[in-house]
Amino acid sequence: MDKFIRIDGLAVPLDRANVDTDAIIPKQFLKSIKRTGFGPNLFDEWRYLDHGEPGMDNTKRPLNPDFVLNQPRYHGAQILLARENFGCGSSREHAPWALDGYGFRAIIAPSFADIFCNNCFKNGLLPIVLDTASVDDLFQSVIATPGYHLKIDLEQQNISTPNGTMYHFEVDAFRKNCLLNGLDDIGLTLQHVHEINEYEARRKSEAPWLFKES
Amino acid sequence: MGTQTLYDKLWNSHAVREEPDGTTLIYIDRHLVHEVTSPQAFEGLRLAGRKPWRIASMLAVADHNVPTTDRTQGITDSISRLQVDTLDSNCDELGITEFRMSDVRQGIVHVIGPEQGATLPGMTVVCGDSHTSTHGAFAALAFGIGTSEVEHVMATQCLLMKKARAMQVLVEGTLGKGVTAKDLVLAVIGKIGTAGGTGHAIEFGGSAIRALSMEGRMTVCNMAIEAGARAGMIAADDTTISYLKGRPFAPQGELWDKAVDYWRTLHSDEGAQFDKVIQIDAAEIKPQVTWGTSPEMVVEVDGNVPDPARESDPVKRSSIDLSLKYMGLQPNTPITEIRIDKVFIGSCTNARIEDLRAAAEVVRGKHVAANVKLAMAVPGSGLVKLQAEREGLDKIFVEAGFEWREPGCSMCLAMNADKLESGERCASTSNRNFEGRQGPGGRTHLVSPAMAAAAAIAGHFVDVRNF
Numbered sequence: 001m002d003k004f005i006r007i008d009g010l011a012v013p014l015d016r017a018n019v020d021t022d023a024i025i026p027k028q029f030l031k032s033i034k035r036t037g038f039g040p041n042l043f044d045e046w047r048y049l050d051h052g053e054p055g056m057d058n059t060k061r062p063l064n065p066d067f068v069l070n071q072p073r074y075h076g077a078q079i080l081l082a083r084e085n086f087g088c089g090s091s092r093e094h095a096p097w098a099l100d101g102y103g104f105r106a107i108i109a110p111s112f113a114d115i116f117c118n119n120c121f122k123n124g125l126l127p128i129v130l131d132t133a134s135v136d137d138l139f140q141s142v143i144a145t146p147g148y149h150l151k152i153d154l155e156q157q158n159i160s161t162p163n164g165t166m167y168h169f170e171v172d173a174f175r176k177n178c179l180l181n182g183l184d185d186i187g188l189t190l191q192h193v194h195e196i197n198e199y200e201a202r203r204k205s206e207a208p209w210l211f212k213e214s
Numbered sequence: 215m216g217t218q219t220l221y222d223k224l225w226n227s228h229a230v231r232e233e234p235d236g237t238t239l240i241y242i243d244r245h246l247v248h249e250v251t252s253p254q255a256f257e258g259l260r261l262a263g264r265k266p267w268r269i270a271s272m273l274a275v276a277d278h279n280v281p282t283t284d285r286t287q288g289i290t291d292s293i294s295r296l297q298v299d300t301l302d303s304n305c306d307e308l309g310i311t312e313f314r315m316s317d318v319r320q321g322i323v324h325v326i327g328p329e330q331g332a333t334l335p336g337m338t339v340v341c342g343d344s345h346t347s348t349h350g351a352f353a354a355l356a357f358g359i360g361t362s363e364v365e366h367v368m369a370t371q372c373l374l375m376k377k378a379r380a381m382q383v384l385v386e387g388t389l390g391k392g393v394t395a396k397d398l399v400l401a402v403i404g405k406i407g408t409a410g411g412t413g414h415a416i417e418f419g420g421s422a423i424r425a426l427s428m429e430g431r432m433t434v435c436n437m438a439i440e441a442g443a444r445a446g447m448i449a450a451d452d453t454t455i456s457y458l459k460g461r462p463f464a465p466q467g468e469l470w471d472k473a474v475d476y477w478r479t480l481h482s483d484e485g486a487q488f489d490k491v492i493q494i495d496a497a498e499i500k501p502q503v504t505w506g507t508s509p510e511m512v513v514e515v516d517g518n519v520p521d522p523a524r525e526s527d528p529v530k531r532s533s534i535d536l537s538l539k540y541m542g543l544q545p546n547t548p549i550t551e552i553r554i555d556k557v558f559i560g561s562c563t564n565a566r567i568e569d570l571r572a573a574a575e576v577v578r579g580k581h582v583a584a585n586v587k588l589a590m591a592v593p594g595s596g597l598v599k600l601q602a603e604r605e606g607l608d609k610i611f612v613e614a615g616f617e618w619r620e621p622g623c624s625m626c627l628a629m630n631a632d633k634l635e636s637g638e639r640c641a642s643t644s645n646r647n648f649e650g651r652q653g654p655g656g657r658t659h660l661v662s663p664a665m666a667a668a669a670a671i672a673g674h675f676v677d678v679r680n681f
Contacts, residue, residue, distance in 0.1 A: 040680060054293055172237075
């Protein structure tokens with residue numbers, strides 16, 4: 001996993017609540033058996049005027065000029081500013097894969113859906129929760145100021161704006177450490193093989209029916 | 215230990231180790247696998263030179279991409295076929311039990327787990343699928359995971375987690391005639407919102423929940439994720455135990471007795487504390503119909519489409535505006551005046567035998583309305599289909615003008631050929647009314663099986679209680 005320490009990135013506002021993972025990456029693209037290549041189909045139904053299918057040349061498809069990601073001032077954005085309950089619905093990890101593939105490194109919202117939030121951390125994408133009033137302020141600033149960059153410092157757990165305003169954010173200490181060091185969860189867990197074996201042996205004697213061979 | 219919630223009991227019995235900050239290694243008893251969220255996990259495992267920790271904990275089935283029409287020709291869409299073939303070859307290579315498309319036991323992963331007795335009380339159950347919450351109906355801790363976590367469970371039989379907060383949803387009293395588990399859970403979502411359960415594990419309790427069959431309980435827990443909760447659960451009782459008796463993966467003989475003794479402890483203790491408690495009077499719940507593009511956008515069948523002008527919160531008002539535009543609905547339209555184009559009875563929410571019986575009962579001797587272009591009944595598994603056919607339900611559906619299909623996820627998410635065309639409006643027994651969920655531009659209204667069946671006959675929504 002890529003490390004996440006600090007970024008200085010252009011922010012783009014996606015002003016709708018309850019953005020679900022079906023909207024982030026529609027199901028036809030879930031037929032892929034790969035982890036990469038989802039970026040061009042991020043928000044496919046909002047981003048393009050035609051209907052997208054796997055295998056299409058996305059560079060030749062008509063863009064929806066009204067969709068915020070297509071506005072030239074937001075090209076190259078790395079920070080997505082969103083509303084509450086971002087990433088609700090399906091557990092598809094293709095959603096963070098698509099956000100990452102597009103170039104996003106962080107998402108700021110008043111709340112995230114649980115599974116999506118987990119999936120982000122596994123992919124070096126930082127979900128940041130700020131209170132609704134702070135998110136409202138950021139929406140206003142981003143919309144009012146072309147080229148609005150935010151600096152996110154994970155170590156210090158803060159976001160700073162061009163005019164010097166600072167927002168502190170909370171992040172789970174374990175997740176933070178994994179992101180800062182680009183740690184692989186599986187490798188970490190396998191350091192505890194001994195304890196997993198012990199648990200399994202104990203559980204087998206307590207609840208043997210759970211270990212029935214199928 | 216003091217008093218514990220059901221969630222505490224399930225959590226504590228699976229904690230392998232706990233870090234000072236509360237991050238806990240949780241042991242996983244059952245890992246269900248389907249074709250969409252597993253290929254990258256199998257590949258990751260292979261690239262790292264790892265093997266699955268406990269192959270016997272895994273049960274695999276292809277359900278999202280499978281055709282629900284004649285299967286003798288296989289899957290015509292080559293990309294879908296590759297995904298299903300990839301699951302088959304991964305399972306072959308590693309010796310994982312898989313129900314292939316030609317196996318009568320094949321079906322939607324959340325239907326076949328319980329049907330086989332592969333889901334048992336006291337288990338931790340995971341699957342790379344958010345509707346894994348379904349299995350919590352068996353007093354199991356069951357939740358959806360992403361593909362990285364699928365790989366993590368394969369490699370370590372564990373997951374790194376922080377404990378969620380505990381929420382109790384108490385539904386006391388008796389559901390009225392024609393009001394079902396689906397209406398109950400939609401009413402809960404309408405009350406607490408799609409993020410109401412975020413960060414929580416929900417335990418559903420109260421006399422109305424205890425009175426539900428296992429099918430009904432699965433419908434309720436299935437949609438816990440639509441209230442934002444990764445896990446929903448219900449205490450084990452006689453209903454749970456008698457459902458499981460004799461199922462192929464369930465214990466037998468002495469082990470069965472031992473298991474049952476343990477299962478009887480799987481309930482929240484008297485006086486156990488929850489972080490949040492929601493109370494609902496079952497008698498007040500009416501048949502529910504969603505009008506928007508989030509499951510919380512739901513009203514009673516005798517209600518109207520909301521008017522954004524009456525919403526003071528600007529974010530909510532804008533959500534209502536966007537939804538009405540997408541759904542092609544005018545504010546204040548009575549729900550019963552909304553005409554439909556298609557009907558879908560199926561999905562991991564409502565494709566079990568009881569759901570099919572309820573729908574068949576409504577359409578018996580009647581015919582689908584002329585404006586309904588397609589009405590389909592898609593059983594949740596091959597075994598549900600067989601049972602329904604034994605009861606003659608297939609004939610009732612077909613005579614009423616329904617198509618009787620092969621089992622799979624089908625038009626719940628339209629990864630196979632079953633989908634809505636742009637602008638088409640569907641009465642659906644599935645779980646998500648998101649934009650494009652049932653096909654690009656498609657418009658979904660979530661309802662119970664009986665309500666979907668009644669809408670098929672009337673051509674528009676009707677109150678099944680007066681039908």
